[in-house]
Amino acid sequence: MRPLRDAQLGAFTFFASALPHDVCGSNGLPLTPNSIKILGRFQILKxxxxxxxxxxxxxxxxxxxxxxxxxxxxxxxxxxxxRQGKTASPEMVLKVAYEVLEGLEFMNKHGMVHRALAPNNVLMDHKGNLKLAKFGLYYMTDRGGDVDFPIGYPSYLAPEVIAQGSFHASDPSNEEAPLPSGPKSDIWSLGVLLFEMCAGRRLLHNIEISERLKFILTLGCMDDIVTVLAEEHGCLDTIKDLPVNVLELLRKCLIFLPSKRPTPAELLGDEVFNEISCLYMPFQKPLSLFSSSLRCAHLELPEDISDLCKEDYLSERAIDEVYYLWCLAGGDLEKELTNQGIIQSKPPLCTLPKFLLEDGESFGQGRDRSFLLDDTTVTLSLCQLRNRLKDVGGEAYYPLLEEEQSSLPQSASSQDLSTTVTLPLIIRERDTEYQLTRIVLFHRLLQAYPYKRDLVWKDARVDIPPLVRGMAWAALLGIEGDIQAKYEGIDKDTPIPTDRQIEVDIPRCHQYDELLSSPQGHVKFRRVLKAWVVSHPDLVYWQGLDSLCAPFLYLNFNNEALAYACMSAFIPKYLYNFFLKDNSHVIQEYLTVFSQMIAFHDPELSNHLNQIGFIPDLYAIPWFLTMFTHVFPLHKIFHLWDTLLLGNSSFPFCIGVAILQQLRDRLLANGFNECILLFSDLPEIDIERCVHESIKLFSWTPKSATYRQHAQPPKTTAVTDGNGFGRPGTYYFSDYQDMPRTDLSREPLALSELKAELSPRISAEDLIDLCELSLAGGGKRTRAGRPKIVAVDVRSAEEYPYAAEPPARWICSGISTIACKYNSLPSTSLSLCQSLSLSHSAYLPPAL
Incomplete structure (x- = not known):
């Protein structure tokens, strides 16, 4: 979005048509409220x-x-x-006409018309440039079908619009909607507006609406409509004195028959604008972050460098940022409209009918005037926001990316913002000053993506501002290139066998959310899911893929290509081969490793769940198949995935264990049936606590403990440290299976053998690392600090010398030496140890 600059934020309100409560759609579900439909269509206007x-x-x-x-x-x-009653100069008339036509032409290219063009909807900035307001009202209301009021003003509506009459979607007598208005209807409205400017008076302003409509419809038999209108309003001499090009422009706009009336694009190229068209530069669409074009090609320094130094830093921020901060600073839309008298509430008693018949028909209560349309736009005051940010220094708006971000700007309202980082995430997301600094920082980092990818990873470890979460996730997933061209090249229209299942799943996927439950949301859901299915012929659609798509679609509602690209990058990383036609071997291995993770981090809970037969197969498949999107609402998924995207493919195991630990007391106290009931309606989970616990579990787990032979094949990835949580400036192999193979690496096990073991194995190299052994000169063994684990060799003395080659015997010898120093270990700890061999070792839980 463009900067706020001298603009303000305005708000206007209206009511959508109410639907009957006892009517269902063809699928048997309740009808989607018209307000939800309007909300979904509105998104593209942003x-x-x-x-x-x-x-x-x-x-x-x-x-x-x-x-x-x-x-x-x-x-x-x-x-x-x-209102000044003055006549406009010919230059001003041509300027207004040209600038309005520019806006109309842009709308027409996107399949929209204004239909509500009137003087009060043609705004002017401080430089006198025109901007069309409320241009999306006709589109978002489905050509007026979702509201109970007509779109447009009778004095400015084109004759063909008036001839069709009014239409209400809620009126059962109207079987068909009228024909939609085309671009030429706005040309008539523009002609009326320009005529009023030339005449210095309102057209048909003092005549009753019915008389206005009759007069406009009778213009069809007139040869020169401009002359007739001038005679009707007593300004014939004024109109005749207009320059030829202005008079010709009025005549071309005020043509009764739409077939002979020009479109905005045709009129823009007319010779009447030959002198003025050269003064305007053609509009260039802003380049997307993910495209093949150079985003910096148009940048240049101003002639006066002092123009870059603005005292009002807030006005240089994007409009959506300012509104987001306005809401955080206590802004309330309904309160603002109520203070201006736009929203008026009445006690419920005053809205009851005076007389009610047995059949339910009511009489005596007139229509509430507060439900009628008031197109007044209320200006939202930014004083409260500016006061909140008055102590934030200018350096917060222009951070230096290459320096450490430890010294955050000072704020009188929240003291040092560096202390805010230690507060709970939900508090940080509601702190105005803190969110300002984070949004500005991420905006600059994302503008430099992919060159600043390391710094994106670094700052994402702190938190991700909700306003930029969609783009930040795309950067963390490594999305690059012209994603729009790739998405458009996928056939999303040809019917495929999966269409039926997608149609069934979408109306049940996160439908509590207004955006995803809208018809536009369903259409986008269908297109993104179908694009993924078509572009991955080796995989199939499994139930749960829709839930997996939901977070990406919500965050990129107006960018289906980015939602598809993020989803396509996410699945191979965390759900590799989960969507095979026969994925049983992948799922079983995944659940087995998860079961071993539970045994490692919480042996007592693992033993209890195994004793009662409550295995992960009964509850964890929806967790991992949808990466918890089927379990938690979207607002919790956002916080969970902010951290998940920083980890490797084994991080979901830690999330699952963290969830079980929050339910630990209830699980230990219950049997099989109670546990089934508990997970059928999962209790409230503290997501922030779950995230913190998951990171701790992840750092305690040796990399090879979560090794899976069905994970994604080796692929070098960047910008993370050994634990998977980004360390800027370094490149490493994100998962254990991505690391270079050596003689000490862990080898894959058959699924039957893997299931037979309660606790996981680790590689010999992980064992050496955890024991912190190192070689001194001459091959002498030394210990570099305290060991992180206790390793016990339980093989017999006869088996030990013949177990492996000399290097392996040396390793095992070192293990035996360490174990001797811990001969007082409790028996419960020793029972967790397993036999060691060349390529794998056992370990004890960190708590022991």
């Missing part, structure tokens, strides 16, 4: 960035189908000029 259009920012849904829209706003409009 992506429209054009100099002639006011930027849409957000939409919120309230009670009784109320919707509040937030957009870029300016106090000045063409209505202010009309």
């Amino acid at each position: 992506t429209f960035t054009h100099p002639r259009l006011c930027q849409y920012v957000d939409i919120s849904r309230g009670k009784h189908e109320r919707l509040v829209v937030v957009a870029e706003h300016y106090e000045s409009s063409l209505s202010d000029f009309q």
Whole structure:
């Protein structure tokens, strides 16, 4: 989005049509509320960035189908000029016409029309440039079908629009919707607007609406509509004195028959704009972060460097950032509208009908005026936000990326922001100053992606600001290249056998969320899932893939290509071969390793679950098949995956163990049936605690303990340390199976042999590392510090000398030496040890 600069934030509200409560759709489910439909369609409007259009920012849904829209706003409009009663100069008329046509042409390219073009919706910034407001109202309401009011103003509506009459989706007598308005209907509205500027008065303003409509429809039999309108309003001399090009422009706009009326694109290229068109540069669409084009090709320093130094740093931030911070600083949309009298509430008693018949029909209560349309736009005050950020220094808006970020800016309201990092995540995400510094930092890092990928990893370990989470996840997953071209090249329209299952699953996937439950959300769900299925012919669609797609689609709702790219990068890393047609061997190995992880980190709980027969097969398959998206709501998944994406493919094991440890007391106290009931309705899980515990478990677990032969084949990845949590500036092999193979590496086991062992094995190299053994001069063994584990060799003296070659005998000899120093170990600890061989060893839990 573009910077706020001299713009303001404005909000307006309206009601969607209410649907009957006793009617269901063809699938037997309740009908989707019209407000949800509007909310889904609105999202694409946020992506429209054009100099002639006011930027849409957000939409919120309230009670009784109320919707509040937030957009870029300016106090000045063409209505202010009309109220002065002056006639516009020919230059101003041509300027207004050209700039409005630029905005209309851009809308038409995206399949939209304004339909509500009027002086109060043509705003002007401090430089006098025009910007069209409320241009998306016709589109988001499905051409007016989802609201009970007409879109547009009678004085400015085109004759063909008036001839069709009104339409209400909730009216059962209307079997078919009217034909949608085309681009040419806006040309008529523009012609009326320009005529009023030339005449210095409102057109048909003092005539009743019915008379206005009749007069407009009678213009169809007139040869020169401009002359007729001028005579009707007593301004014929004024109109005749206009330059030829202005008069010709009015006549081309005010053509009664749509077939003969030009489109905005045709009118822009007309000769009437020959002198003015050269003053405008063609609009260039901003480049996406993930594309094949150079993002910095258009950058250049201003002639005066002092232009870069602005005292109002907040105005240089993007509009969506400012609104996000405004909400964190205590901004409340409904409160603002209530203070301005736009939202008026009445006691429930006053809304009851005066007389109610036996059949339910009511009489006597008039329609509540507060539910009618009020298109007033309320300016949202930024004073509270500016006061909150007044003590944040300018360096916070322009951080130095190559320096340590330990010295964060000072704030009078929250003292040193460096102390905020130690607070719980939910508090950090609601701290205005802290979120400002994090958003600015990530914005600069992402602008330099992929060259600053190391620093993205480093700062993601602290936390990820919710506003930039979608892009940050894409950077952590290593997304690069022209993802849009790749996505568009996938056939998402040809029917395939999986279509039926996708259609069944989507209406059940995270439908508590307003965005994903909208019809637009279902369409995008279907396209992204189908693109993945089609582009991975060796894999199949399993139930749960829709839940896996949900976080990526939610965060990239307006960028299906990025949602698809993130999903395609996520699955091979964490769910390699999980979606094979026959994935039983992969799932069984995964569950077996998970069971061994439980035994390692919590032997008591493992023994109890094994005794009652409550094995991971009964509860953990949905966990890992969907990476917990089927278990937790989206807001918890976001916090969980912020850390998951920093770890390697073994990190989900630690998350699973951390969840079990939160339920440990209840699991130990219950039997099989109670545990089944417990997991059928999983209790509330503290996600932040789960994340912290998962990181601890991950750091305690030897890398080879989670080795799986069905994991992703070796692939060199970057920007993480040995534990999988990023250490900038280094490159390593993210998973154990990615590491170079040696004689001391762990070898794969048959599934039957793996299941026979309760605790996991580790490699000899991990054992050496954990024992902290090192070689001194002459091959003499020395210990570099205290061992992290206790290793006990339980083979007989007769078997020991013949177990392996000399290097392995040396290793085992060292193990025996260490074990002798811990001969007082409790028997419970010794029972956890297993026999050692050349390629694998056993270890004790860290608690022991």
